[in-house]
Amino acid sequence: GEDVEQSLFLSVREGDSSVINCTYTDSSSTYLYWYKQEPGAGLQLLTYIFSNMDMKQDQRLTVLLNKKDKHLSLRIADTQTGDSAIYFCAETVYNQGGKLIFGQGTELSVKP
């Protein structure tokens, strides 16, 4: 079945690294995404990874994919107070077009 799980909260100090974790159940996932949502706003695409990749780096963001364990993580280096938001992991599944299946979201709080 289709299910995406995330921990609900993460608190870090400014300047530290943040690691947000996600697990998914569908082995036919094609793309996996990370979106960011600030209060009162829509979803901002941060990055994505194709299911045949292990890692992707984009400036302060590093995505790691462990296909065997169906585990995805997002590392934010040098976390800033402006990174405080809710982060959603999402997957698309083969043969279901563009339907995105989202996790519950992880609320990241960055303390100065």
Place this chain on the structure above:
Amino acid sequence: KAGVTQTPRYLIKTRGQQVTLSCSPISGHRSVSWYQQTPGQGLQFLFEYFSETQRNKGNFPGRFSGRQFSNSRSEMNVSTLELGDSALYLCASSPAPTDTQYFGPGTRLTVL
């Protein structure tokens, strides 16, 4: 390039009424998807349109419907509103159904 636009941004309706929400995709994008976001259920897929055809539908009652026009703009309609329909409705566009989706700011619907 302008992003995804959604109108109106806020709506207040009463139970039993109907509502129409509008979404204009990024120029050149032909695929539009709709999602409902609530605190209890999180982000759930409503439907996906491509070239004026509904390609995929989520698990929502028939009161939820949508359409797409020849210019790729999309509307969704909710009839006989219930209190539980209060949510943030998000529209996303992509060049084609399996491409990366970019979200609009959402329409906040409150049903009294």
